[in-house]
Amino acid sequence: MSKFTLQVNGRSHEVDVAPETPLLWVLRDNLDLVGTKFGCGIGQCAACTVHLDGSPARACLTPVSAAEGVKVTTIEGLSAGSQHPLQRAWCELDVAQCGYCQAGQLMSAAALLARNPDPSDAAIDEAMAGNLCRCATYYRIRAGIHRAAALSAASAEVRT
Amino acid sequence: MSAPLTAPVDRRSFLKLAAMAGGGLVIGYYVRPAGLAETAKPGVESTDGLFIPNAFIRIAPDGSVSVYSARPEVGQGIKTSLPMVVAEELGADWKSVTVISATLDDAFGPQFAGGSLSTPMSYETMRKMGAAARTLLVRAAALTWGVPEGECVAEKGVVRHTPTGRSLRFGDLVAKASTLPAPDENSVRLKDPKDFTLLGTRVGGVDNSRVVTGQPLFGIDQKRPGMLFAVYEKAPVWGARPLSANLDHIKGLPGVRDAFIIDRTVPAGQLTGLVPGVAIVADSTWAAFSARNELQVNWEGGRLANSSWDDFARQAGEMAKAAPGTPGVAEERRDGDIDRAFAGAARVVEASYSYPFISHTNLEPQNSLVHVQGDRAEIWAPTQNPDGARKLAAQVLGIPPENIQVTITRIGGGFGRRLDNDPSAEAAAISQRLGVPIKVMWNRADDFQHDHYRPGGFHFLKGSVDSTGALSAWRSHHVSFGSNMGSDDYPARFVPNYVLLTSNLENGVPQGPWRAPGSNTYAWVTCCFLDELAHAAGRDPVEFNLALLGDRDLVAGTGPRGRPYNAARMRQVVRVVAEKSGWGKTLPRGKGMGLGYYFSHQGYIAEVAEVTVTPAGALTVERVVGAVDVGSQIVNLSGAENQVQGSITDGLNAAWRQELDIQKGRVVQSNFHEYPMLRIPDAPRAIEIHWVRTDNPPTGLGEPALPPLAPAVCNAIFAATGKRVRQLPISRTDLSWT
Numbered sequence: 001m002s003k004f005t006l007q008v009n010g011r012s013h014e015v016d017v018a019p020e021t022p023l024l025w026v027l028r029d030n031l032d033l034v035g036t037k038f039g040c041g042i043g044q045c046a047a048c049t050v051h052l053d054g055s056p057a058r059a060c061l062t063p064v065s066a067a068e069g070v071k072v073t074t075i076e077g078l079s080a081g082s083q084h085p086l087q088r089a090w091c092e093l094d095v096a097q098c099g100y101c102q103a104g105q106l107m108s109a110a111a112l113l114a115r116n117p118d119p120s121d122a123a124i125d126e127a128m129a130g131n132l133c134r135c136a137t138y139y140r141i142r143a144g145i146h147r148a149a150a151l152s153a154a155s156a157e158v159r160t
Numbered sequence: 161m162s163a164p165l166t167a168p169v170d171r172r173s174f175l176k177l178a179a180m181a182g183g184g185l186v187i188g189y190y191v192r193p194a195g196l197a198e199t200a201k202p203g204v205e206s207t208d209g210l211f212i213p214n215a216f217i218r219i220a221p222d223g224s225v226s227v228y229s230a231r232p233e234v235g236q237g238i239k240t241s242l243p244m245v246v247a248e249e250l251g252a253d254w255k256s257v258t259v260i261s262a263t264l265d266d267a268f269g270p271q272f273a274g275g276s277l278s279t280p281m282s283y284e285t286m287r288k289m290g291a292a293a294r295t296l297l298v299r300a301a302a303l304t305w306g307v308p309e310g311e312c313v314a315e316k317g318v319v320r321h322t323p324t325g326r327s328l329r330f331g332d333l334v335a336k337a338s339t340l341p342a343p344d345e346n347s348v349r350l351k352d353p354k355d356f357t358l359l360g361t362r363v364g365g366v367d368n369s370r371v372v373t374g375q376p377l378f379g380i381d382q383k384r385p386g387m388l389f390a391v392y393e394k395a396p397v398w399g400a401r402p403l404s405a406n407l408d409h410i411k412g413l414p415g416v417r418d419a420f421i422i423d424r425t426v427p428a429g430q431l432t433g434l435v436p437g438v439a440i441v442a443d444s445t446w447a448a449f450s451a452r453n454e455l456q457v458n459w460e461g462g463r464l465a466n467s468s469w470d471d472f473a474r475q476a477g478e479m480a481k482a483a484p485g486t487p488g489v490a491e492e493r494r495d496g497d498i499d500r501a502f503a504g505a506a507r508v509v510e511a512s513y514s515y516p517f518i519s520h521t522n523l524e525p526q527n528s529l530v531h532v533q534g535d536r537a538e539i540w541a542p543t544q545n546p547d548g549a550r551k552l553a554a555q556v557l558g559i560p561p562e563n564i565q566v567t568i569t570r571i572g573g574g575f576g577r578r579l580d581n582d583p584s585a586e587a588a589a590i591s592q593r594l595g596v597p598i599k600v601m602w603n604r605a606d607d608f609q610h611d612h613y614r615p616g617g618f619h620f621l622k623g624s625v626d627s628t629g630a631l632s633a634w635r636s637h638h639v640s641f642g643s644n645m646g647s648d649d650y651p652a653r654f655v656p657n658y659v660l661l662t663s664n665l666e667n668g669v670p671q672g673p674w675r676a677p678g679s680n681t682y683a684w685v686t687c688c689f690l691d692e693l694a695h696a697a698g699r700d701p702v703e704f705n706l707a708l709l710g711d712r713d714l715v716a717g718t719g720p721r722g723r724p725y726n727a728a729r730m731r732q733v734v735r736v737v738a739e740k741s742g743w744g745k746t747l748p749r750g751k752g753m754g755l756g757y758y759f760s761h762q763g764y765i766a767e768v769a770e771v772t773v774t775p776a777g778a779l780t781v782e783r784v785v786g787a788v789d790v791g792s793q794i795v796n797l798s799g800a801e802n803q804v805q806g807s808i809t810d811g812l813n814a815a816w817r818q819e820l821d822i823q824k825g826r827v828v829q830s831n832f833h834e835y836p837m838l839r840i841p842d843a844p845r846a847i848e849i850h851w852v853r854t855d856n857p858p859t860g861l862g863e864p865a866l867p868p869l870a871p872a873v874c875n876a877i878f879a880a881t882g883k884r885v886r887q888l889p890i891s892r893t894d895l896s897w898t
Contacts, residue, residue: 035374098235100572
């Protein structure tokens, strides 16, 4: 066991775990942040997607030792008061069915919108191809990302 | 042939339940508030100032309304839709309604989620629950004002006296309503559906905000004080037992609390409950997973250790040559004179269709949390069948079922897999030994290799058209692993000469219901072969199929498992989908449209797929149009469309690339890298849904929109390329063309 200091959602946490423990299980078992989901354990479904210094990463493949010294953002920290445009769009368009994959979908989509505020269908397909949705809500995921882009643009106009 | 280890999937068992529920359902038990004893005074109870007219509704003095959702939420949207039905009849303001997930309690009546039955079984009951409560609120207001009840209406959380405009909020009426005797739910006045203001509108899922913020809703998210984490290694070959394992080594690994063999099968002889294995209990999920990597087990036996898919396919081919009357070949139905029809036919077509075993692949791996304390236990599980979990755990633990409480969590995908409760059996057995709360966590390989699979199957078909181009004969031999094709399976009753034979191959592969059991493959076989016959007749497939559906409206069921088939409803959805899809338009080579239609789970649904296939054989599903008749009332328009969009995409998901390989009594695949699932780039580019409303009771949408998709796509591929897909997954067929 080793001690690690993690910066998660703007807060500092100290954990004492085996160094190879995936960040996924530290978040879920040690920090009680269970929004990040276990699906496959080998980076094939992306239900565990988090941001490391703003870039999407699979928490099931990220050893806790590699998460030290970077800013970790999980679905619980995506926004204050669930007001991220994607979260608003997801509620407005009623995207989820079972909802299990949606935290990972949202984290991947948030990273996409951060670098491409108005993505085409092709750009969405490319950025989101790693994320499985077993309920196959892809039709609404695509629509949800477009809607979030529009909500972001609208609020940007209000600000300027 | 000896009996299979697992019972054949009976897709009609749910329908039987539905029929029982539909015919004069006794709803008296609903008036007992949940959580109170059987002896609680029937009728209206009031505690803490709440108005509790029945098990499903609580109204507080501040006017807030709580509605209990009794059915498990698997993503079908039932936690939103059934409370909407209650709120509609109650006259509540939806914004003031809080939906609470019910625990397992007899007060709520049936609490499973399967067979697309929640809506047909509960719709009228939920209306009556809301109406009974509204009746008391209106009565309380009328008594307060000294006016006739008939002059008062309840809407948006307020009772109004129409002639004078006076009004009282629900919260103001709680105290008085609580003193009134409960009305008979079966005689309360229901709203005229034309006055509905909530049903049929778009309402977002009640848990949406919690889903998008990662709240602990799912089974996997549950925790209890003192909980330990367990994994349970079962034999890779089904039915094998652990003789020994390196338990001392495992117990010495970091974080491991215990490791032991469980050599029990509950229920005896079944593969879908507790089966023998090795448990490892640890301080954390990762400690348990890590220790498992070092586990070595000596397994013994396994009935199918030398059986493989190729053997099944070979046996099926031999079986297909057997004549009716041969042992193992059952004749389910015989109409007319099939040999004479074939002899006199204008065209005869023969084809064999096959499809593999596939997995449910719930994205939330199987799990359950159980705490056993002496002769009592608590279960927190993502189960579609909580009463089944209770009964199975009771059997494993040797305690009475009534000593077990079940909390039903949100479920990360059901698709039928979670009608079985094996993870709860495992957690119960382990918790009984340790006496602390145990969360059993499966990994993805467990999920693939210990699923209860959608069975594969083989269909050997011969059909003919006569000189007028009409379907004249249909002979089908279904060889499978527990056929549930019935004598009425379409196109039985619509073709004068018809023979259906079924045979079952001996197998020990665990099977279970997979979204639209039976129908999810029979629709593909049936509609694809009908398309072959339409082309053989030189007729347009829509026109050919409409002619086949004939001019009768309701066609009676025949035989012991017979069901009526409403041909008028089916013709209508076929006509609508043809019109809305632009059927008949000229498309260039490499593009095509195909039709699929099927009656399942009480829904009449037709779909047209429009595909592009490149000369190199790359498939794109450009557009799917669906026409859906699930009765008179769509409950939640947003949820209903989501189900149909998802079913269409999931139908493509299953048909395109999914395939399990069975080698020497085990499934080879262990994770998604070996089992390609549909991802967003391959999802249909456009999906259009057209509701066809008919004067029939509302029925469910979790399943029936899936079966027509695969034949629609495969028939479109034929239209685009001239290539027939007679084997699933589609990816097995070279679609290239020149």
